[in-house]
Amino acid sequence: MSLASVVIVGAGQAGFQVAASLRQEGYEGRITLIGNEPGLPYQRPPLSKAYLLGKIQESNLLFRPAEFYATQRIELLHDPATAIDRLNRRLVLASGTAVSYDHLVLATGAHNRPLPVPGAELAQVFGIKTKADADALAPLAKQARNVVVVGAGFIGLEFAAVAAALGAQVHVLELGERPMARAVSREMSELFRQAHEHWGVHFDFRQGLSRILDDNGKVCGVQTADGRTLAADLVVFGIGVIPNAQLATEAGLDIENGIKVDAHLLTSDPQISALGDVASFPCVQNDEHSTRLESVQNAIDQARTVAARLMGKPSQYGALPWFWTDQGDLKLQIAGLSNGYDSTVVLGCAQDRQLSVLCFRNDRLVAVESCNRMGDHMAARKILARPPKLTAAQAAAEGFDLKAWEAANRD
Amino acid sequence: MPILTFIEHNGTHHQVKGEIGQSVMQAATFASVPGLPADCGGACSCATCHTYVDEAWLDKVQAAQGMESDMLEYAFERRDNSRLSCQLIISEDMEGMVLHLPSSQF
Ligand SMILES: Cc1cc2nc3c(=O)[nH]c(=O)nc-3n(C[C@H](O)[C@H](O)[C@H](O)COP(=O)(O)OP(=O)(O)OC[C@H]3O[C@@H](n4cnc5c(N)ncnc54)[C@H](O)[C@@H]3O)c2cc1C
Ligand code: FES
Numbered sequence: 001m002s003l004a005s006v007v008i009v010g011a012g013q014a015g016f017q018v019a020a021s022l023r024q025e026g027y028e029g030r031i032t033l034i035g036n037e038p039g040l041p042y043q044r045p046p047l048s049k050a051y052l053l054g055k056i057q058e059s060n061l062l063f064r065p066a067e068f069y070a071t072q073r074i075e076l077l078h079d080p081a082t083a084i085d086r087l088n089r090r091l092v093l094a095s096g097t098a099v100s101y102d103h104l105v106l107a108t109g110a111h112n113r114p115l116p117v118p119g120a121e122l123a124q125v126f127g128i129k130t131k132a133d134a135d136a137l138a139p140l141a142k143q144a145r146n147v148v149v150v151g152a153g154f155i156g157l158e159f160a161a162v163a164a165a166l167g168a169q170v171h172v173l174e175l176g177e178r179p180m181a182r183a184v185s186r187e188m189s190e191l192f193r194q195a196h197e198h199w200g201v202h203f204d205f206r207q208g209l210s211r212i213l214d215d216n217g218k219v220c221g222v223q224t225a226d227g228r229t230l231a232a233d234l235v236v237f238g239i240g241v242i243p244n245a246q247l248a249t250e251a252g253l254d255i256e257n258g259i260k261v262d263a264h265l266l267t268s269d270p271q272i273s274a275l276g277d278v279a280s281f282p283c284v285q286n287d288e289h290s291t292r293l294e295s296v297q298n299a300i301d302q303a304r305t306v307a308a309r310l311m312g313k314p315s316q317y318g319a320l321p322w323f324w325t326d327q328g329d330l331k332l333q334i335a336g337l338s339n340g341y342d343s344t345v346v347l348g349c350a351q352d353r354q355l356s357v358l359c360f361r362n363d364r365l366v367a368v369e370s371c372n373r374m375g376d377h378m379a380a381r382k383i384l385a386r387p388p389k390l391t392a393a394q395a396a397a398e399g400f401d402l403k404a405w406e407a408a409n410r411d
Numbered sequence: 412m413p414i415l416t417f418i419e420h421n422g423t424h425h426q427v428k429g430e431i432g433q434s435v436m437q438a439a440t441f442a443s444v445p446g447l448p449a450d451c452g453g454a455c456s457c458a459t460c461h462t463y464v465d466e467a468w469l470d471k472v473q474a475a476q477g478m479e480s481d482m483l484e485y486a487f488e489r490r491d492n493s494r495l496s497c498q499l500i501i502s503e504d505m506e507g508m509v510l511h512l513p514s515s516q517f
Contacts, residue, residue, distance in 0.1 A: 024445075043452040060433070060453070065441050072443075297457075300450050324456040331478065333456060374478050378458065378485030403484070 003310060004029050007091055007101035009081045009247065011035030013043060013296055014276030015107035016063050017303030019074045025311040031073065032099055034091070036080035037130055040066060045296060047134040048158040049326050052141055053165065061131065084251035086269055103310060106248055106259055106267070106274040107303075110241035110294065115150060119212025124219035125235045128155055137236070144168045144234040148222050150209050152179040154325045155238035157196065161327040163236075164199040171202045171230055173209050173222075185338065185357045188369045191350045192327065199328055241294065243278045256280055258292045263316040265306050273309075275302035284318040285337045285366070285384075295323045320385050322377075329353075333377035336367035336384045345395040347402060348373055356380075356402065360392045368402070379406040413506040417444045417462070420514040429501040435510065436460040436497035446512045453497035455479055459516040461486040462496045465509035472499060487515045 006022060008015045011033050019033050035041065042061040050056045069076050077099075083092040090098045112127035114120060126137045141147075147163040149156045152174035163170045176182075178189035179196070193203060208225035212235055221232050243258035253267045254260040259274035261267055261281050267274050275281075276299040283291035301319035308315065323334045330353060341359035348355040356376040359367040365388040368380035379402045383390060390405060417425040417439055429438035436449050439462075451457035455478055464472050469492060475483050479498045483489050496510065 045452060045454060056453075057432075060437060063440075063452075064443075068441070068443065296451060300448075324451065324454060326454065331456070372478070374455075374481035375484050378482060382485065 002029070003027075003102040005032065005101055006030070006103050006105065006310060007032045007034065007099050008105040008107060009034050009091065010107035010109055010244075010276070010278075011037070011041045011076065012107060012109050012276070012299070014109070014299035014303050015105065016041040017300050018105050018107065018275070018306050020064075020072070021304050021307035022310060023072045023074070025307055025313075027307070027311060029102075030075070032075045032077060032101075033069075034077045034079060034081055034093065034099070036078070037132070038078065039131070040064070040069075040076070042131055043296070044129070047131060048128045048155050049162060051134055052138050052159070052162050054138075058131075081247055084247055084272070086251055086271070089271060102271070104272045105306060106272060106278060107276045107299075108244035108247065108278045110243045110258075110277040112238070113240045113242050115209070115212075115235075115237045115239065117209055117211050119214060119219070119222075122212060122214055122217065122219050122235075124233060125212060125237070127237055128159065140234050141168075142166055146231040147171070147234045147236065148173065148209075148230055148232040150235065150237035151239040152176070152181075152203065152205075153238050153240070154180060154183070156236065157192065157327050158325060159236045159238070160196060160201050161199060163234075164196070164201050165328065168234075169202075170200065171204065171232075172196075173204050173207045173224060175206065175208055177205045179203070183338075184332070184334070184369050185341070185344050185359060187344060187346050187350070187357045188332065188355065188371065191353065191355055191371055192330070192332070194350070195328060195330055195353060241277065243292065245278055248272075248274065248278075256290055260290060263318075264309055264314055265302055265317055273306045275299065275306055281317060283321075283337070285321060286339055291337075293321055295321065297322045320381060322381055330371055331374070333370045333374065334367060335370075335377055335380040336365075338367035338369070341366055343392050345392055345400075347376065347395075347400065358390075358392075358395050358402070363391055364388065365390045365395075376402045379403045382406050383409075413501055413503065413508070415439075415501070415505065416507070416509045418509065418511045419444075419446055420512055429505070431501055431503065433501050434497045435462070435499040435501060435505075436495075438501060439496060439510075444512075446516065447496065448516055449497060451497075455482060455495060455498055458482045458486045458495060460496045461489075461513050461516055462494055462499075463490055463511040463513065464492045464494055464499075465511060466492065468505075468508045471504055471508065486513070487517060488513055
């Protein structure tokens with residue numbers, strides 16, 4: 001297999017990893033990594049947590065230093081891709097340059113769903129996606145007295161914890177009825193609700209935002225859907241993302257909640273792969289339904305699969321999804337996908353903020369959510385990596401221990 | 412800038428310049444030391460940055476504790492001197508420190 005050139009669009013977690021893994025696998029051809037953000041490729045998770053708190057510096061966000069790209073012959077271009085010319089296998093860039101490819105990899109990620117209310121354009125209103133967002137937000141977060149967070153998802157809550165730690169009054173507006181409702185069980189939501197309230201965060205569930213109010217162009221409050229006014233000098237929203245699929249759409253590739261790919265992460269054009277936040281793939285852990293995941297694990301493991309295939313070692317993508325979020329002193333880790341679970345078994349103690357929730361579907365373990373129980377999370381990753389034999393009845397037995405069960409059932 | 416030495420399981424040595432305040436994991440990945448995927452980027456969430464601190468250096472670093480120790484329980488071939496290198500922050504007195512890499516991270 002000798003592809004002369006691989007061109008990767010999107011220099012984020014997935015795009016970077018495809019380039020790095022290709023070289024690791026011994027690929028000798030040309031690699032072009034095309035980004036649209038300034039600077040070197042960096043990781044996003046700390047942007048809504050440690051980086052905002054000043055616990056880690058800018059250089060700690062980078063995947064690799066500048067020398068890496070030179071020594072590994074990864075050509076990094078800061079020139080957004082604007083069109084794919086599939087017929088001639090060329091990618092057109094904003095500067096007008098065209099780059100030829102033998103294989104094209106789309107790793108364009110997703111952008112924040114914008115806040116659909118008047119006032120969303122004010123300078124003190126933020127989504128958190130890029131380092132530029134975090135750099136602009138950090139000084140305001142340090143001074144803010146009243147913060148309104150819109151959306152009680154992972155990023156909204158990570159920021160709520162940061163803002164509370166920095167001393168602000170934090171008010172979270174959420175349309176749903178509990179935190180992280182789309183991603184975690186009721187039991188885990190409840191633990192996080194209590195923890196955030198203990199840190200001083202105030203929740204308003206089943207509540208929307210109708211407008212952001214300003215005083216001479218500066219945010220001074222928000223109006224809730226039920227007509228109340230809340231004081232605010234900073235508004236941060238996290239209400240989901242929209243995959244950056246425009247390039248692929250315009251090029252006529254199949255689209256379905258992002259760029260549609262097959263089990264090998266190939267798009268409807270066999271010369272083009274897609275992965276990471278932008279790709280919806282047939283997910284083994286979700287009954288092969290087309291699924292789009294937004295996580296570091298998904299980006300990295302998919303990148304390894306794509307790089308291996310390009311090196312002549314094809315395999316169907318099937319890695320176990322796992323995820324983490326850090327909020328205050330709580331680390332929530334999720335192994336597997338809990339979609340459609342119908343029963344749970346709870347281990348540990350919510351009061352001590354050490355809890356694991358085992359999610360079962362048709363009496364089959366599908367996911368384990370752990371808060372400050374890393375051992376359970378790691379055991380769960382081992383257990384879920386193969387068709388798990390653990391039943392809800394076994395897990396519910398007096399004195400059940402997930403780590404011990406894993407050790408005893410390693411075969 | 413302390414110099415650290417990483418020794419791969421196959422015996423290959425890598426001398427790496429670290430910066431004070433940087434994690435040992437980042438010093439290694441920045442220098443492309445193989446065998447440390449460090450998937451979570453230092454968030455103590457993946458356990459793929461496992462190293463063994465050379466016996467001669469054990470008085471300079473504490474044993475793994477808390478969350479890190481829990482994660483390590485599932486690392487491949489954990490030993491008493493196992494540490495997740497993303498949780499080891501480089502300080503002046505680590506000049507010359509030697510770390511060994513396990514045969515696998517998974
Ligand atoms: C604030 C924040 C916190 C997070 N925390 C966690 C966490 O704790 N745990 C976890 O598992 N995951 C977390 N995630 C999710 C994780 O970071 C993403 O899933 C991951 O970055 C996805 O990788 P990607 O390469 O698909 O997309 P990205 O990393 O977003 O990279 C895509 C890149 O492509 C660029 N691009 C788009 N279009 C073009 C174009 N036409 N030309 C050139 N470049 C283009 C984009 O600007 C971007 O730089 C977090 C994400 C954010 C934003
Ligand atoms: S890099 Fe993930 S635990 Fe150290």
